[in-house]
Structure formats: C-alpha cells, structure tokens
Amino acid sequence: MDTQSPTYSDDELTASLVEHLASLDRDDSYRVERVLKLSDVETTELVYFEGSGGGSLGPFVRKRIDASVQIGGAYERLFVAQRAGRRFEHLPRIVDCRRVGDELDVVMEYVEGETLEALVGRLGATPDYARGLYPVLCEAVGELHAGFAAAGESGVPVIHRDLKPSNIIVSGVRHAADAGMTFSSLVIIDLGIARVWRDGADADTVKFGTRPYAPPEQYGFGQTSVRSDVYALGALLFFCLTGADPKPGQNMREQCEACDVPAALADVICMAMALDPAKRFASAEALGHAARAAYGLCLPEPGSNSTTAPSMAQAAPQMAPSSGRRPKEVSSVTPRRKSLLSRIPEPIGRIWNGMIYAATLLLLVGSHFAVFQPTGANRSYPTWFLALEYFLMVDGMVVLISFGMLDRRRLRRRFPVLDRYRGREFVTLWLKALGIMCVIMIVIIAVGNATGIVA
CATH class of the missing domain: 3.30.200.20 (Phosphorylase Kinase; domain 1)
Incomplete structure (x- = not known):
C-alpha cells in the first residue's frame, strides 16, 4: 500500500x-x-x-x-x-x-486504510459491527447530511447516493482473536454523484447508483433525500451482518431470515429499507442509535453458556499512530438462538392458521345465529342489544384471541406495519386491546342491568 x-x-x-x-x-x-x-x-x-x-x-x-x-x-x-x-x-x-x-x-x-468491503471479507460478517463501527458510519453520513455551509449558516443536506462497502474507508484497524478490534477513523469517499437537496424538486436530474444499495426513488420515482441514504445504510448493515449484498426486488425479511440475521437487527434493516421513504428512519443518526439498541437485544442471556469464540472481543482503547482521533471499539456478541416459532416450518404454520381460521369462522357463525335466532333467555332481549353484545363484544374477543394465536410470519411480510409489534411490544398491545374489550363488556352488562334489559 x-x-x-x-x-x-x-x-x-x-x-x-x-x-x-x-x-x-x-x-x-x-x-x-x-x-x-x-x-x-x-x-x-x-x-x-x-x-x-x-x-x-x-x-x-x-x-x-x-x-x-x-x-x-x-x-x-x-x-x-x-x-x-x-x-x-x-x-x-x-x-x-x-x-x-x-x-x-x-x-x-489519499486516505490510508481498507474498504469496508475488504474489512468484512477479512474479519468476517458478524453482529458486532452494529455496536461500534456501524453507528460511526451513520454519524459520518449524518455529517454529510448536515451540509457544507460556513459556520453560522444553515446547511443544505448533501445526499451521497452511492453509499456501498467499497466507498467506506476504515483506517487504523487492529484486530486479534483474543484482544478484539479497534479502528481510528472512518471516511466516506467518492462524492462524484452526490447531490444537494433541492426543496420542491420532483425527481433527480441524473440517475446513478449501485443497484443493491440504491432506493427506488433514485431511479426516477422521486427526488432522493436523506432517507435515500438511510436506505443504503440499511443495505450496508445487511452486508456487515451477512457479508453479502442484498438482492434487489426480493423481500428483505425473507433475506434476513435466510441469513440468520438476529430478529432485532432484521427489524432495523427492514425499516431502513422500506420502499416508502416516509416509513424509513428520519435520519442516519436515528438509524445508528436503533442499530446499537438492537445489538443490545442480541446479547446472550445472563448465565448462558456460550462456547463460540468471539470474533471481535472487547478491547482496551488503542490509538493509531498519527490519527489524532479517539479509537472506536467493537465488542463481541453472540446472537440469540432462533425462537421456537422461527424453527417451525412455515407449511406447518399455515396448517395451524387454517385451523384457527376455521374455528374463528365457526364462532362468528354461532354469534350470527345467537342474534337473529335467539334461544332460551336471549329471546327476551331486543335484537339491538344482542347485536351489541355478540357482534361487538363476543366477536371482538374471538378475533383478538384468534389473532394472538396465529403464526404471523407471512402477515408480517405482507403488512410491514406488523414488524413494529413483536415480542413484548405485541403482548403489551394485545393485553391493552383485551382490557378494552373487557371494559366494553362490563359497560354493556351494567347498562343492561340499569335499564332492566338484563334480568
């Protein structure tokens, strides 16, 4: 070199x-x-x-x-x-x-160092990048987005439009299996097709980029913005975790699952690479924070007995000679094992969903008959009260419980909004909805008792 x-x-x-x-x-x-x-x-x-x-x-x-x-x-x-x-x-x-x-x-x-492409090729793909190197990369893109205005002036975002592993230079890298890795600096190069954001523009006048890392709007579907670089950063996170470029046109959730990307980091990638720019992270810095937080969710459970040797263990800070910058650290992490559901073949999940759908339909049909062909004590209640009781309260409870029992993997791929609610978030939301239904049930019964409708 x-x-x-x-x-x-x-x-x-x-x-x-x-x-x-x-x-x-x-x-x-x-x-x-x-x-x-x-x-x-x-x-x-x-x-x-x-x-x-x-x-x-x-x-x-x-x-x-x-x-x-x-x-x-x-x-x-x-x-x-x-x-x-x-x-x-x-x-x-x-x-x-x-x-x-x-x-x-x-x-x-001339920036000394090696490209991110060469670094990942040499050290291997690992979630460890999400803790140290990747957030710094997001900070670097954020520096670009802040613009080049003089001090005291408001800067206009500069959009790189060609963020990819070969355009990221990492310098001062030191790595040892037992000592970990540090790096002194990270530099973004090749601003050739970078452009300045223009308020009110419908689309870019020039369309360039590298296909696996370029968002749809970069090819004539709208004006590129900071969220266009966020899309490329999502693809770069996928590369750091898998060592492979994302495949354009294919579902990112499926690609992450095929490459065993930890679920929390897969959520970050899918949000960053959403086809609709409005659904992506609002800034590169926000994406960096989310990746670091997702990394924390991938840490091994306390007391777990992991025998996998870390590829990048925690290391004491080291300074690269003549860099003048504080070194960045990357520490080791072992991804959690796949959840039980993720290990169940999807065909079995589809059979299970079919049974849930059939049971739900049967219960809904029962509610229909209970309202329009009442039996026993229900004959003394007005139809409007029975409709309120069964269609709103009973059917609502049935649908809510059935949805909680579904295998939702295919639904998440079809409806990206469901990706926001996983694990604890989903349980919390489900319990809140169940609580609301219970309150509605109590109100209906109380009103019925107060008006004499319910004996």
Whole structure:
C-alpha cells in the first residue's frame, strides 16, 4: 500500500501544495502513478505532486469528472467549505478543485486504510459491527447530511447516493482473536454523484447508483433525500451482518431470515429499507442509535453458556499512530438462538392458521345465529342489544384471541406495519386491546342491568 510522506503535517502539506498550484500549470505538476477507477464519466488516479526542485509530495487521489453530466458539484462545495476553515472528520480533505471546460479536476488526500468491503471479507460478517463501527458510519453520513455551509449558516443536506462497502474507508484497524478490534477513523469517499437537496424538486436530474444499495426513488420515482441514504445504510448493515449484498426486488425479511440475521437487527434493516421513504428512519443518526439498541437485544442471556469464540472481543482503547482521533471499539456478541416459532416450518404454520381460521369462522357463525335466532333467555332481549353484545363484544374477543394465536410470519411480510409489534411490544398491545374489550363488556352488562334489559 502506498503511504503518504510523514515529513509534512496535513496542514503544512495542504498549504505547500496550494501555494505551488497557484503559480504552476496544474496538469504538469502531477505524476500519475496508476489509474484506480475508470468509467464513462469519471477517471480516478493515484498521483504525486512534483515540485520544481525535484521533490514530490503524495500520494493524492485525483478525479477527472465530466461535469457536463451534472455531477461532481459536491466536491466544489466541500472545497469551498474547507478553504473557509471547516473540518470534517469523516470526509476527505480537498487540496485542489477547478473546472477546465466541461472537466472538473479534483485532487484530495489519499486516505490510508481498507474498504469496508475488504474489512468484512477479512474479519468476517458478524453482529458486532452494529455496536461500534456501524453507528460511526451513520454519524459520518449524518455529517454529510448536515451540509457544507460556513459556520453560522444553515446547511443544505448533501445526499451521497452511492453509499456501498467499497466507498467506506476504515483506517487504523487492529484486530486479534483474543484482544478484539479497534479502528481510528472512518471516511466516506467518492462524492462524484452526490447531490444537494433541492426543496420542491420532483425527481433527480441524473440517475446513478449501485443497484443493491440504491432506493427506488433514485431511479426516477422521486427526488432522493436523506432517507435515500438511510436506505443504503440499511443495505450496508445487511452486508456487515451477512457479508453479502442484498438482492434487489426480493423481500428483505425473507433475506434476513435466510441469513440468520438476529430478529432485532432484521427489524432495523427492514425499516431502513422500506420502499416508502416516509416509513424509513428520519435520519442516519436515528438509524445508528436503533442499530446499537438492537445489538443490545442480541446479547446472550445472563448465565448462558456460550462456547463460540468471539470474533471481535472487547478491547482496551488503542490509538493509531498519527490519527489524532479517539479509537472506536467493537465488542463481541453472540446472537440469540432462533425462537421456537422461527424453527417451525412455515407449511406447518399455515396448517395451524387454517385451523384457527376455521374455528374463528365457526364462532362468528354461532354469534350470527345467537342474534337473529335467539334461544332460551336471549329471546327476551331486543335484537339491538344482542347485536351489541355478540357482534361487538363476543366477536371482538374471538378475533383478538384468534389473532394472538396465529403464526404471523407471512402477515408480517405482507403488512410491514406488523414488524413494529413483536415480542413484548405485541403482548403489551394485545393485553391493552383485551382490557378494552373487557371494559366494553362490563359497560354493556351494567347498562343492561340499569335499564332492566338484563334480568
């Protein structure tokens, strides 16, 4: 891996380079080491700055962008903000940015480290990322969404639109099986297709992105927003937990279950990647907090006897040399075992549901006959009272109890709103509804007794 010369600090290097570039022909000042990426609209190169005295500085990353396709503007905004004195912890430092005709040339610092894609490939997929690294990634995206306005000004969100494992650089990673993992910094790169939010716009003028990580609105179904990056972050969480890209067009709940993603983290992924932007997390930071909280729900039960060796154990903080940043920690977690219901084959669950449906229908038919063909003491009650008693109270109780007994896995996939109510949340809601029905029953009987309808 190429490394930057340690002779200069970052500020000295930037000042020296800017001073030289003010008086020299920029194109002749760089030596191209190699081409990092090549596409129809952008060329990314690893370059060194060659001084007039024969010395060189670098490496740097230079991007030659075809500005005629209306991309690259985020680099210009970032360059202006950094020249005005702003510092961004999770974005690369731009040292030169200029337009020559329809070409935008951007020179920025070379960020050492490895991509998230390479990191997950080397250390393996694990829920541990949801505790340390992933929330920091969400903070980094939140920094981007805060905009590049000068101090005291209100910033307009910048939407990355191409968040994926190869565009996240993690530096200062140290990992050992018995000591855990720390990292010193996380940087988001490749702002080529990033755009600034425009209030009132119906759709993006340019549609780019990487399919497994791009939301529907990025392909002409509306204007991208911060929630579009939230969608990509949800896909990145899936990648960190499974080591695989999500499959576009397929149900995310089913993909999570197929990859044994813990239920709490699967809930976070499904909400972040909802097709309707309004149903996603409102911000990247909110998603990061939810992922960290979901991680806590995946911790082993107290007193559990787990023999699985952790892939990332808790580690004492360590500082990467020359980083100047507080290291982030990732600690070990062993996912809970699947619930009993999740281990039951779905065909059996469907048979069970069929029995519940049949029993419910039979009871509802019984209520119908009890109202319109009353027998015994019910003959003395008016029809309206019997309808109120059976259709509202009895049938309501039957439906509520039947729903609580159903295997709801297929219903959750069909109706995403049900994903919000699982485990304790569902039991709490169910008990409240049952309590309301009991109160209604008591009121009906009390009214009947008070009016003499019920003897």
